[in-house]
Amino acid sequence: MSVEQGVFIVLSAITLIGAWIVISNRNLYRAALGMVLSFFGVAGLYALLNAGFLAVAQVLIYIGAISILIIFAIMLTRKIMDREAVQSNNQWVISALVALALFGVIGYTLAFRVADSWAVSDAGLPSEAVAALGEALVTTYALPFEVASVLLLVALVGAIVIAREK
């Protein structure tokens, strides 16, 4: 077993333990912190794959922004801070079925379809991944990038319009 594999197992364990805390903990605040732990594991996996930019962006956006937003939403919602919050609602049967089906599809694809044919690139790692990414965003993928920016801007303005006092 190489060092990378050992690190991979540790990081995967961190991710999975975090995910388990999210779904099993009755205390919503602790569940949110479990999610932070899980995101950290994923960031570590990115770093392991030499994708430094993705790792840092994961920390910045998912932990620094989204998790804080979720924690804030939890704090501002009444009665949800109780230590004994109910974990499921009456749609749990349907969601369990959907999750099971999704798991089945992914498991089937991984086990029988692509098991022996993972495409592996021979090309070496780019030395300046960040510069290449930035250039791709303003040349090849300029349109999707701009559309995403406009979408976010609309969401921003919409949130302000909805929340503003009349």
Next chain:
Amino acid sequence: MNILDDLFINIGQWWTNLLSETLSLQDGVVTVINGLIGGLILALLGVVMVLALTYMERKVFSRLQDRIGPNRWGPLGIFQAVCDAIKMLTKEDIVPDKADKLLFNLAPILMVIPAVLLYAALPFGRGMVGSNLSVGVLYVVGIGSLTGIAVMTAGWSSNNKYGLLGAFRVVAQLVSYEIPMVLSMASVVLLTGSMSLVDIVEKQTIPNFVLMPVAFFIYTTAAMAELGRSPFDLLEADSEIVAGYFIEYSGMKFALFFLAEYINLFAVAGLITTMFLGGWQWPILPGWLWFFIKTFVVIFFFIWMRGSWPRFRIDHMLNFAWKFLVPLALANIMVVALVDKLLQDTGEAVRAAALLSSNILLIIITLAVVAWAGRRSRNVKLEAIVGAR
């Protein structure tokens, strides 16, 4: 001079040679050992800096208030920090009855970790950096945003309404000031063409604060707010919410919050040095000495600001971020991008002059707009008073 300049690098080289040749260890083992030792040194540097900074803060602050400050133990009271540390260690550790005990104990640790992690990317001298990350600037921002979670955990798990109020203020303040901070960092990255902090230092033949005084001002202001230092210390405003998020903490756990605050202070001052003051670049003295001198000048400035300004009101603080710093930062990034791109092929002197003059123009326009807005709001208020009579 060269011997002094490369002093620490030579020590490191000697140590690596000792491990790999005299003890004939494998390369992988040597890397792991060196990594662990480097991490330990950086973490300890933070803690040692706290001792120096608390003394400096108390001494400078009392001079600003026309007091003498610590003067009991040691010459000029320099051992005061040791007394404080012993006092903290021997204090009773109180946990509130209805606190979430696990998170209550976890929060101080979560607070210190990101502060120490910042040191990994700081270039202390030529070749003296924990890890030369190609995404250094982004790393610093990402790590900095973790503090918010720790503070909210502390505020929430204490089960105290003032703690929770402090946590709410943290979100409002840290998230708001992160935006102008990142935008002003982006202008530095734009000018350098690299996100690595080492590259940023090496390319500053003229320090960035001369080229981009606007970005320097925005970053310094936002950094002060991110650190939660006066005049932006609303998250722990003693007179309003009695210390805010760490109200219930005592003893060593309180000391950890204190520690994190000063570790952060040094790291952020070091970042300002790195990005705007030319880092370790300067003639005559060795580079690492210049880094520390510049960093301590920045810290002195922070203490000076704390002694000179009253605390902001919360709406003023948020308005200042969203209605002044963010538009200014956006304008600044446009100006830097335009000037840098238009004068791409001209000499460095022309480009520097153009950047500086465009920045001065931006400052003049900003001051004019602010003066106009201020006059208008005063007139509206005046008319309301006159109309009421």
